[in-house]
Amino acid sequence: MITKKSKYAIKALLFLSRHEHRKPVLIEEIARAERIPKKFLEAILLDLRKAGYLGSKKGKGGGYYLIKTPSQIHMAEIMRLFDGAIALVPCVAHRYYEPCEECVDEITCPIREVFRIIREQTVAILKDNTFAELLEKEKKLKRYRK
Numbered sequence: 001m002i003t004k005k006s007k008y009a010i011k012a013l014l015f016l017s018r019h020e021h022r023k024p025v026l027i028e029e030i031a032r033a034e035r036i037p038k039k040f041l042e043a044i045l046l047d048l049r050k051a052g053y054l055g056s057k058k059g060k061g062g063g064y065y066l067i068k069t070p071s072q073i074h075m076a077e078i079m080r081l082f083d084g085a086i087a088l089v090p091c092v093a094h095r096y097y098e099p100c101e102e103c104v105d106e107i108t109c110p111i112r113e114v115f116r117i118i119r120e121q122t123v124a125i126l127k128d129n130t131f132a133e134l135l136e137k138e139k140k141l142k143r144y145r146k
Contacts, residue, residue, distance in 0.1 A: 006082035008036045009044045013053065013078065014138075017070035017131040024056070024063030044082075051081055070135060076126035086126065087119040 011034040019025055027045065031038040045064050048054045055067045066073075079086055085096035091106060092115045103109055129137075 002079060003083050005040070005044060006079055008034070008041060009048060009078050009082050010075065011036065012041060012044060013048070013066075013073060013131055014134055016054070016064065016066050017073075017135055019065070022065045024061060024065045026063045030064070047081065053078075070131035071133075073131045074127050075129045075131075075134075076123055079126060086123055087115065089115045092116040092119045 012030050015030050015034055016025060027038060027041055030036065030045075031041045036044075045054060045056075049056055049064070053066065053068055053073060054064045056062070056064050076086065080095070085093035087093035087096070089100065089112070090096060090098035091100045091103065091109075091112050099106060100109075100112075103112070106112060
């Protein structure tokens, strides 16, 4: 499962992706629309700003806005930023690799192989889904709902 922090970051970025004009959006507006606790959202937006995804403006007309276009931001990047490894077990993680203590032979471990395949497919799907593509999926889902 992903953490609430990661989920809220994705929801906030999706909200900001809908604002193509790139005007700053108040934290309160995002929090209210996406049902995210304001204090929690403040920390998330600050992390996203530090990571180079958002800009901010203080004062009247201030708020947060996307620096990158929605097509430049992949879900995999955001998940890694907030949750670390996408792998379900540490022995198949790329950036966060750790050997399993109980493993006798990592190279021939069939359990590891299954989780390696899961990680590869998960990463591929998350990399294939930019926030621009999420907006398109949202439009299609709304059309099917009617």
